[in-house]
Amino acid sequence: MPFLKMASVSLLLSLLVMACGQGESNTASGNRQGILHLGNGTDPQELDPHIVTGVPEHNILTALLEGLVLKDPSTLEPVPGVATHWEISGDGKRYTFYLRDDARWSNGDPVIAGDFAWSWWRALQPSLGNQYAYMLFAIKNAEAYFRQEVSDFSAVGINAVDDHTLEVELANPTPYFLQLLDHYSYFPLHRATIEKFGPPDQRGSLWTRPGNFVGNGPFSLTGWQLFKRVVVEKNPHYWDAENVSLNAIHFYPTENITTEERMFRSGQLHRTATVPIDKLAVYRRDHPGLLHTHPYLGNYFYRINTQVPHLSDKLVRRALAMSIDREAIVRQVTKGDELPAYTFTPPGTLGYTAPDGFAYDPERARALLAEAGYPGGDGFPVTELLFNTSEGHHKIAVAVQQMWYKELGIKVSLHNQDWKVFLNSVDSGNYGIARAGWIGDYVDPNTFLDMWITDGGNNRTGWSSARFDQLILEEAPRAETREKRYRLMREAEALLLEDMPIIPIHIYTSKSLVHPALKGLEPNILDYTLYKNLSLDNLSLDKDPAAELPH
Amino acid sequence: MLRFILSRLLQAIPVLLVVITATFLLVRCAPGGPFSAEKAVPPEVVRALEAQYRLDQPIWQQYLSYLGDLAQGEFGPSFRYPGRTVNELIAGGLPITAELAFYAMLVAILIGVCAGVIAALRPNTPQDYLPMSAAMLGICMPSFLMGPLLVLIFGIWLEWLPVSGWGELAGDKLLPAITLGTGYAAYIARLSRGGMLEVMSQDYIRTARAKGLPERVVVLKHALRGGLIPVVAFLGPAFAGLLSGSFVVETIFQIPGLGRFYVQAAFNRDYTMILGTTVFFATLIVLFNLLSDIVAVWINPKLRHQLSRSR
Numbered sequence: 001m002p003f004l005k006m007a008s009v010s011l012l013l014s015l016l017v018m019a020c021g022q023g024e025s026n027t028a029s030g031n032r033q034g035i036l037h038l039g040n041g042t043d044p045q046e047l048d049p050h051i052v053t054g055v056p057e058h059n060i061l062t063a064l065l066e067g068l069v070l071k072d073p074s075t076l077e078p079v080p081g082v083a084t085h086w087e088i089s090g091d092g093k094r095y096t097f098y099l100r101d102d103a104r105w106s107n108g109d110p111v112i113a114g115d116f117a118w119s120w121w122r123a124l125q126p127s128l129g130n131q132y133a134y135m136l137f138a139i140k141n142a143e144a145y146f147r148q149e150v151s152d153f154s155a156v157g158i159n160a161v162d163d164h165t166l167e168v169e170l171a172n173p174t175p176y177f178l179q180l181l182d183h184y185s186y187f188p189l190h191r192a193t194i195e196k197f198g199p200p201d202q203r204g205s206l207w208t209r210p211g212n213f214v215g216n217g218p219f220s221l222t223g224w225q226l227f228k229r230v231v232v233e234k235n236p237h238y239w240d241a242e243n244v245s246l247n248a249i250h251f252y253p254t255e256n257i258t259t260e261e262r263m264f265r266s267g268q269l270h271r272t273a274t275v276p277i278d279k280l281a282v283y284r285r286d287h288p289g290l291l292h293t294h295p296y297l298g299n300y301f302y303r304i305n306t307q308v309p310h311l312s313d314k315l316v317r318r319a320l321a322m323s324i325d326r327e328a329i330v331r332q333v334t335k336g337d338e339l340p341a342y343t344f345t346p347p348g349t350l351g352y353t354a355p356d357g358f359a360y361d362p363e364r365a366r367a368l369l370a371e372a373g374y375p376g377g378d379g380f381p382v383t384e385l386l387f388n389t390s391e392g393h394h395k396i397a398v399a400v401q402q403m404w405y406k407e408l409g410i411k412v413s414l415h416n417q418d419w420k421v422f423l424n425s426v427d428s429g430n431y432g433i434a435r436a437g438w439i440g441d442y443v444d445p446n447t448f449l450d451m452w453i454t455d456g457g458n459n460r461t462g463w464s465s466a467r468f469d470q471l472i473l474e475e476a477p478r479a480e481t482r483e484k485r486y487r488l489m490r491e492a493e494a495l496l497l498e499d500m501p502i503i504p505i506h507i508y509t510s511k512s513l514v515h516p517a518l519k520g521l522e523p524n525i526l527d528y529t530l531y532k533n534l535s536l537d538n539l540s541l542d543k544d545p546a547a548e549l550p551h
Numbered sequence: 552m553l554r555f556i557l558s559r560l561l562q563a564i565p566v567l568l569v570v571i572t573a574t575f576l577l578v579r580c581a582p583g584g585p586f587s588a589e590k591a592v593p594p595e596v597v598r599a600l601e602a603q604y605r606l607d608q609p610i611w612q613q614y615l616s617y618l619g620d621l622a623q624g625e626f627g628p629s630f631r632y633p634g635r636t637v638n639e640l641i642a643g644g645l646p647i648t649a650e651l652a653f654y655a656m657l658v659a660i661l662i663g664v665c666a667g668v669i670a671a672l673r674p675n676t677p678q679d680y681l682p683m684s685a686a687m688l689g690i691c692m693p694s695f696l697m698g699p700l701l702v703l704i705f706g707i708w709l710e711w712l713p714v715s716g717w718g719e720l721a722g723d724k725l726l727p728a729i730t731l732g733t734g735y736a737a738y739i740a741r742l743s744r745g746g747m748l749e750v751m752s753q754d755y756i757r758t759a760r761a762k763g764l765p766e767r768v769v770v771l772k773h774a775l776r777g778g779l780i781p782v783v784a785f786l787g788p789a790f791a792g793l794l795s796g797s798f799v800v801e802t803i804f805q806i807p808g809l810g811r812f813y814v815q816a817a818f819n820r821d822y823t824m825i826l827g828t829t830v831f832f833a834t835l836i837v838l839f840n841l842l843s844d845i846v847a848v849w850i851n852p853k854l855r856h857q858l859s860r861s862r
Contacts (some may be wrong), residue, residue, distance in 0.1 A: 046632065048634070051633050053590070126599050127603075133593070146595065203633045203634075204634035226643055226644075226807060227805075227807030255802070256803065259714070259804070259805055262699075262702055262706065262714040262715065265707055265714075266714045418818065420581070420582065420587060420818070421583050423588070424583040424584075424587060427587065427591075437589065438589075
C-alpha cells in the first residue's frame with residue numbers, strides 16, 4: 001500500500017516539523033528580561049487576602065501587597081515596611097506605627113493609616129467568612145467584635161490618629177505581634193477599589209482580577225489565567241521601586257511535582273515549589289548546587305485519640321513515642337534532610353527551644369508498656385493508624401508499624417482515607433492514631449502550643465490539662481519579658497510532651513530546585529521570600545545557564 | 552429521521568434527571584464538607600460560608616433551587632474558587648479540553664485506521680502481527696506511563712518538544728495529543744482491522760477486483776467505507792471519553808483544561824463544581840452517542856432502510 005505508507009510517513013514528518021523550533025527557554029529569556037519564573041504549588045483559589053488560606057496565595061500576595069513591617073529574610077526580625085518606625089508602650093500593649101510619606105498604591109493614591117484600619121475592619125466582618133480572622137485577635141476586642149459580642153468597631157483597639165499614624169491596642173502584651181504584621185490578613189487593601197466592585201463583605205467580587213486589583217506592594221497584578229499562570233509586573237509607584245531588580249514574576253501552578261521537576265530541567269522554571277523525594281538523591285549526587293533544603297517551621301506528627309480506652313493511658317502513649325527510631329525514618333524513608341523531632345515546636349523558633357520531651361529508648365518503652373499492663377504487647381488491642389492517601393505518609397506509617405511490632409510486640413493496622421474523609425474522621429474523633437502536620441502561622445512557640453488548649457479546634461485528641469490551659473491562656477500572655485514568657489512556654493510544652501497526646505516524628509524541610517542565575521534567596525524556617533531582594537544574574541548568560549542544568 | 556432524533560432527545564431528559572439526582576445525593580453523602588481543612592475553621596466562619604452557599608437550607612430545598620438554577624443554565628458559584636462561577640470555569644476549560652480531544656482524536660484516527668487497514672490487508676502475516684501487537688501495547692499502556700515516557704525522550708533527552716504547557720511554546724500541544732490519542736488509536740486499529748476483514752470477504756469487493764480495479768481503489772474507495780462502520784460507531788462515545796477522560800494527560804502536562812478540575816472538584820468537595828461538570832459531561836455523552844447513531848444510520852444503508860420501513 002504505497003499510498004497509505006506515504007500518508008503515514010508524511011503525517012509523521014509533518015508532526016516532526018510542527019515539533020521543531022522549541023526556541024529559547026523561559027529561564028534564558030527571563031534572565032535577559034528580568035522575569036522570574038516560579039513554580040507555585042497548587043493553583044491560587046483567590047487573591048483576596050481575607051478569603052485565601054494557602055501558601056501559593058501567600059506567595060503571590062506578598063508580591064502585590066505590603067504590611068506595616070516586613071521581615072529580614074536572614075534573621076526573620078521585623079524591618080520597616082509601610083511603617084518607617086514604631087513605638088511600643090512600656091506595658092507592651094500599645095503600638096504606634098509611623099507610616100512613610102511616600103507609600104503609594106499602584107494607582108498612585110497615598111497609602112494612609114485609614115487604609116489599614118478599614119482593611120482590618122473588613123477582615124473582622126463575620127459575613128465575609130475570613131478563616132484567618134483569628135490572626136487579628138491579638139488586638140483588643142477584635143475577637144469580641146468578630147463574634148458579634150461587641151457591635152461598635154470603635155471599641156476595637158485600632159485607631160488611625162492621622163494619615164501617617166496608626167495606634168493599635170492589644171488585649172495582652174503580645175511579643176510576637178510584629179511577627180503577625182506581614183501575614184496577609186494584616187495587609188492593607190484599597191477601599192475605593194473593593195467598594196467599586198461590590199459590598200466590602202462580599203466573597204469573590206471582581207476586585208481581585210487583573211486590571212482591577214490595586215495593591216501597594218513591589219509588583220502589581222497584570223495577568224491571571226486559571227491553571228496557567230499569574231503574572232505580576234514591577235509597580236512603579238512602590239516606595240522602594242528603585243531597589244526592585246526584577247521586572248516581572250510569573251507564578252505557575254505546579255500541582256504535579258514530577259512535572260514541575262521536568263519543567264525545571266527543561267528551563268521553564270527558575271525555582272520549584274518542592275522536589276520529588278525520588279529525585280533528591282540524584283540532585284544531591286549530580287547537581288548539589290541546584291538543590292536547596294533547609295528546616296521549615298512545621299512538624300510532622302501523629303495525633304493519639306486519648307478517648308480510646310487503651311490509648312488513654314499516658315504510659316502507653318509514651319511507650320509508642322519512645323519506640324520510634326526517628327533517625328532511621330528521616331535517613332531511610334523521608335530522605336529530605338528532615339530533622340528528627342523530640343519536641344513539638346521546631347527547635348530555634350526565634351530563640352525558643354523546648355526541652356526534649358523524650359528520647360528513642362526501646363528498652364524504657366517496653367518497661368512503660370509492661371507497667372501499663374501490656375508486657376511484651378500481650379493483650380494490646382490492634383490499633384488503627386490512619387493517614388490521608390499519599391505514598392509518603394504510607395511509607396512512614398509502614399516503618400512505624402514495623403518498629404512498634406518489633407520493639408513493643410503490638411499490632412497496628414494501617415488505614416488510608418481520601419483527604420476530606422480523613423479530616424472528617426479526625427475531627428469527629430473516629431480514629432485511634434492519626435497522621436498530622438502543622439505549619440506555624442508566625443515565628444513564635446505560641447502558634448505550636450495554643451492549639452492544644454482544652455477543646456481547641458485543632459486539638460482533636462481529647463487531651464486536656466488545666467495547668468497547660470492556664471499557662472497558655474493566662475500566664476504566658478501576661479509575662480513581661482520574652483525570657484519569662486519562653487520559660488512558661490517551655491513549661492507548657494513539657495506538660496504536653498509528658499502526657500504525649502501527640503507523637504512528633506520529624507521537623508519538615510523546605511526543598512526546592514533553584515536556577516543558578518537566581519540571586520538573593522535567603523534560607524529561613526518560614527520559607528519567607530522578600531521579592532524585592534531577588535535578582536536574576538545576567539552575567540551567567542556568557543555561558544548558557546541552562547547548560548548547568550541536568551538533562 | 553427527525554422523529555428518531557426527537558425521540559432520542561426526549562429519552563435523554565429522564566437520563567439526565569437521574570444523573571443529577573444521583574450525583575446530588577452522592578456528593579452530600581460523602582464524608583467531609585467543602586470547608587473542612589487541616590486548620591480548624593471557626594464555627595462563625597462555617598456558618599457564614601454555609602449561609603452564603605445556601606448549605607444552611609434543608610437538602611430538598613437546596614435540590615429544588617439547584618434544579619431551578621440549572622433550568623436557567625446556571626451551575627452556581629464554585630466553592631473552591633470563590634470568585635468564579637462553575638459556568639465560567641467550564642467555559643474557560645472546555646475549549647482547551649475540546650482542542651486537546653480533537654487533536655487526540657485526529658492522532659487516534661490517523662494512526663488507528665492506517666494500522667488497522669494495513670493489518671487487514673494481509674491477515675495472519677507479519678504485516679498483521681506487527682501493527683496489532685503495537686495496538687495491544689497501546690491499549691495496555693496507561694497514559695500516566697506513556698506521557699512521562701514521551702516527555703523523557705522528546706522533551707528532556709532530545710529537547711525537541713516542551714515538557715508542559717498549552718499554547719505557550721511551539722509544539723507543546725503535540726505530546727499531550729499523542730499521549731491521549733494512542734490508547735484510542737489502538738482501539739480504532741483493532742476495530743478497523745475487524746471491519747475491513749469482514750468487508751474484504753464480501754462479494755462486491757470480489758466484483759470490484761474482477762472489474763480489474765487497482766487494489767488501491769478497491770481498498771480506499773470500496774472497502775474502506777464499509778470497513779469503517781464499527782469505527783464510526785465508536786467515535787461518538789470515544790470523543791466523549793476523550794473529553795471527560797483527559798484528566799491524567801492534563802495533569803502530566805499542566806494543561807488548564809476541564810478534566811483536571813473535574814477530578815479535583817471531587818477531592819475538594821466542591822459540590823457545585825462536581826454537579827456542574829457531571830451534568831455537563833453527561834449531556835455531552837448523551838449528545839455524542841446520538842450523533843454517532845445518526846452518522847451510523849447515514850453511512851449504513853441497511854439501517855437507513857430499516858428506519859424508513861419502521862416509520
